Amino acid sequence: MKTIKSLQEKRNTAILLIFCPDKQGILSTVTEFLNKNNGNIIYLDQHVDREEKIFYMRVEWELEGFAIPSDKIGEYFETLIGSKLQMNWKLYFSDNTPKMALFVSKMPHCLFDILARYTAGEWDVEIPIIISNHEKLKPVAERFGIDFFYFPITKENKADQELKEIKLLKEKKIDFIVLARYMQILSEEFVALFPNKIINIHHSFLPAFAGAKPYHAAHERGVKIIGASSHYVTSDLDAGPIIEQDVTRCSHIDTVQKLIRKGRDLEKFVLSNAVYKHLQRKVLVFNNRTVVFN
Amino acid sequence: MKTIKSLQEKRNTAILLIFCPDKQGILSTVTEFLNKNNGNIIYLDQHVDREEKIFYMRVEWELEGFAIPSDKIGEYFETLIGSKLQMNWKLYFSDNTPKMALFVSKMPHCLFDILARYTAGEWDVEIPIIISNHEKLKPVAERFGIDFFYFPITKENKADQELKEIKLLKEKKIDFIVLARYMQILSEEFVALFPNKIINIHHSFLPAFAGAKPYHAAHERGVKIIGASSHYVTSDLDAGPIIEQDVTRCSHIDTVQKLIRKGRDLEKFVLSNAVYKHLQRKVLVFNNRTVVFN
Amino acid sequence: MKTIKSLQEKRNTAILLIFCPDKQGILSTVTEFLNKNNGNIIYLDQHVDREEKIFYMRVEWELEGFAIPSDKIGEYFETLIGSKLQMNWKLYFSDNTPKMALFVSKMPHCLFDILARYTAGEWDVEIPIIISNHEKLKPVAERFGIDFFYFPITKENKADQELKEIKLLKEKKIDFIVLARYMQILSEEFVALFPNKIINIHHSFLPAFAGAKPYHAAHERGVKIIGASSHYVTSDLDAGPIIEQDVTRCSHIDTVQKLIRKGRDLEKFVLSNAVYKHLQRKVLVFNNRTVVFN
Amino acid sequence: MKTIKSLQEKRNTAILLIFCPDKQGILSTVTEFLNKNNGNIIYLDQHVDREEKIFYMRVEWELEGFAIPSDKIGEYFETLIGSKLQMNWKLYFSDNTPKMALFVSKMPHCLFDILARYTAGEWDVEIPIIISNHEKLKPVAERFGIDFFYFPITKENKADQELKEIKLLKEKKIDFIVLARYMQILSEEFVALFPNKIINIHHSFLPAFAGAKPYHAAHERGVKIIGASSHYVTSDLDAGPIIEQDVTRCSHIDTVQKLIRKGRDLEKFVLSNAVYKHLQRKVLVFNNRTVVFN
Secondary structure, eight states, X not given: OOOSOOOSOOOOEEEEEEEEEOOTXXXXXXXXXXXXXXXXXXXXXXXXXXXXXXXXXXXXXXXTTOSSOHHHHHHHHIIIIITTTTOEEEEEETTSOOXXXXXXXXXXXXXXXXXXXXXXXXXXXXXXXXXXXSSTTHHHHHHTTOEEEEOOOOTTTHHHHHHHHHHHHHHTTOOEEEESSOOSOOOHHHHHHSTTOEEEEESSSTTTTOSSOHHHHHHHHTOSXXXXXXXXXXXXXXOSOEEEEEEEEOOTTOOHHHHXXXXXXXXXXXXXXXHHHHHTTOEEEETTEEEEOO | OOOSOOOSOOOOEEEEEEEEXXXXXXXXXXXXXXXXXTOOEEEEEEEEETTTXXXXXXXXXXXXXOSSOHHHHHHHHIIIXXXXXXXXXXXXXXXXXXXXXXXXXXXXXXXXXXXXXHHTTOSOOEEEEEEESSSTTHHHHHHTTOEEEEOOOXXXXXXXXXXXXXXXXXXXXXXXXXXXXXOSOOOHHHHHHSTTOEEEEESSSTTTTOXXXXXXXXXXXXXXXXXXXXXXXXXXXXXXXXXXXXXEEOOTTOOHHHHHHHHHHHHHHHHHHHHHHHHTTOEEEETTEEEEOO | OOXXXXXXXXXXXXXXXXXXXXXXXXXXXXXXXXXXXXXXXXXXXXXXXXXXXXXXXXXXXXXXXXXXXXXXHHHHHIIIIITTTTOEEEEEETTSOOEEEEEEOSOOHHHHHXXXXXXXXXXXXXXXXXXXXXXXXXXXXXXXXXXXXXXXXXXXXXXXXXXXHHHHHHXXXXXXXXXXXXXXXXXXXXXXXXXTOEEEEESSSTTTTOSSOHHHHHHHHTOSEEEXXXXXXXXXXXXXXXXXXXXXXXXXXXXHHHHHHHHHHHHHHHHHXXXXXXXXXXXXXXXXXXXXXX | OOOSOOOSOOOOEEEEEEEEEOOTTHHHHHHHHHHHTTOOEEEEEEEEETTTTEEEEEEEEEOTTOSSOHHHHHHHHIIIIITTTTOEEEEEETTSOOEEEEEEOSOOHHHHHHHHHHHTTOSOOEEEEEEESSSTTHHHHHHTTOEEEEOOOOTTXXXXXXXXXXHHHHHTTOXXXXXXXXXXXXXHHHHHHSTTOEEEEESXXXXXXXXXXXXXXXXXXXXXXXXXXEEEOOSSTTOSOEEEEEEEEOOTTOOHHHHHHHHXXXXXXXXXXXXXXXXXXXXXXXXXXXXXOO
């Protein structure tokens, strides 16, 4: 089932994501560089964290008519600006569709939501593979025409299986990973290979109820609101930089089962929103916190 | 792709939905009737509209051990209670899975969301058919293994095509219809055959922006919040009883295209919630307003 | 500045709050008791916790024409129903205006919000006294014409001062206490005297960020939503039964100071809502969780 | 009752609010102008409406060390930049506290909320006068130490009374007006004198339920969410540019009276938020829509 039709207009643009120590004139330096080289800016957002004294910026401009060839932009920018201002920057081209791998276990709701958006052309992404530690969702992958790889995990084979997964991810040139309710903890070694490139959904309003069985814990505590949180995975469980959160009301009439049902909708919504922001290159990470541009 | 596994525990219960003129003792009359016949009540919610002086009730009880045979409950209830209290009541059995028809046009997001829930076993429903005035979403229906019927509509053939649709709906014993962004107005005659049995999603916060192009209108007006509304279809366009509404924030940075994107998520969420409430037999309609039990 | 005008219609009603082990027929037993004695029910809400097997109920009926004299209702109810069904019940009369004491420290926003509602007649309550461990808000109390008592607290004098506070609360016949950003921890002994009668506002989405400086902690963690929680005070800090919670979005642009500003509005809104629910006798506590009737 | 203590750090800054036809280089032109004259930018937000081709910007910088004297900034900016780029701009100085007049009728909740924030030092504003067409809220004004002016309005005296009000507003050097549930329609002539300087709160989610009795209309329509909207007043009733909106859930159990109660909290919250944004000079109006900077 190929994409019905892309809802994304393809644009021929470049995107710069920047952060660096704040000082006067960074913004005008960057915008002047683009203007002088005839780069028509179509998006600009910036933020200064005045406590940490860090300047953050996302700028996107049209490549058509831009004086610097695309394959030289990075070099020129680093030489003329980046190195002088100690910038940490990344350059993306909007015609370069990123490749995403999906990790799932048994619960299908996030998987379905992502594949529906993918098939409907809501996102500019390729999903070459789905990886799972269970076989249950294989039929879903098949019907959407996506290769499904089964890697059962035990304490004993975990290291080996992860090596195979990593090999596969490299072969397929995967850019980032989405854990769509994948109920296995990735090893530190695995995580270290994909810094800020593994997006997880945790079924609570973090930092409340980190770890296992958050809906049971929420019910036990008698909260009046439940939530879901999407974050980049770090070696510290459920403690990585948060990309997106959302909540919904609950009450004494909600059993754990009802919380789980309500939570499913939150989870898929929050995860898909986080993936969308990531795909748009609108997320920067510094100090275990995210800057998410508008 | 059959349902992965039902997430709904099958229960052998009966559900009564009641409304009637309010007076003292209705509640104890009904609960006594169930108690005396050994009906274990597992859900009870009631509401009195003190302005209109109407009593509303939803009660669900276990059939196992209930003294009155299932096929006699209606008769007994009407004779002993309903007729005396001028009740408007409906009786449902939870082991009777309702049949739903989906009407779609070109936009797939609501369709995907409903089929994903269906396939994942979130809902106790059967979806035998999808009807459309376009062929575009046929592939989606096929992959989910659901029969797709194409009824192109023109001004000239509308009456005829609707008759064919009605014939098909009867053949398939359809209980209710969900318009999942179906972009055709159903005729008064059609609507009259399915009173409070056609659920629509309108892509605005009704009554604001009824009619065509609500996102354009919302953008033009400069609202700071957009919404979606699910309602039963009546002959009065976008004016039927509202089942569910939800909203999300927007701002000056949101173009019409961005509002449409944000709205898609609202639409599918609101429509699916409304269908779920309907499936649970938790919606009553009186005076063009709904009572939606918890 | 006396109450401008009460917005509350005075009603001559009785309210029963009940919980007990669940079994068949409780609801009809209670409603029959009221009906047979000519008590016109104007509110009824009930809930069965099927896991804990507890029945909860709130019922309100008009005293005019009720066959049992008001001062005998409790005795009759206990004899005829309560004792047989092992009920834990409380009886309230709506013409009995409860007396509330406010505890404050230096921050005025919750205090102002409560006094504004009080003065505007939004609540059916009397506020005879404001108690504080600082003198800063004395002028506010004076302008609203409420007696202000200053009890500075040190480690050494805490036990003594609390005894004086308790004496004052008894003299003034205070029914319940609201801690409107009172920044002192009450002793276990103090708390034990007012079980489920001390309402606190904590400036986080509990159980996240319990304890001191929650906005700093929220900023440090990089959450995308902040909250406030109102709960009954128990001897376990910030761990009492939650009455009400609410949240608001934040982002990377929000400094700690901005979170504090946004949080102020949440705090006053959540605390006032919790107090309102308490005043309406709509909150029941069991197992460190609340049932909050609609 | 003077302000308890200002919660606003006083900053010695200048603020420029700009909009103009979009073209390349505006942003770098403005930031260069400030940088070259040693203006340390502490806030910058900009937006390009690509449909209307309008550039919007808010920039704030420290005056200390700025090369151009404060009283010359406007002239220099217009000469060197504004006139060349056909800019519509306004310059504000943060040490210039604006003067606000409050218009009220009989309902005190918005008035109390504003006066509480004012007294608590939440806002950098002066409120020299309260104007009303009723005497009811005079005691509130007195207790907060603010001059209260009573202008009863009849069809016959309306024009005259408005002239007196205008005279008073000029005498008191009022910068902008807040209608805190003022239940009189201002004449076109009055409104024309204060373009985008009169902030109103309407008790519905505009454009739904404009005009009188919105809660009655919302109840009648059976909506599941109610709202409030704050907007600048134009000669077109309830149709001016929206600054802020918010909503809350309701259901079949909410009578009109309960909607009014819930709505009060929305109204005061939304109005105060809109006033705060206005006070921060974060609102621009173009084409009957607002740009509200973050």
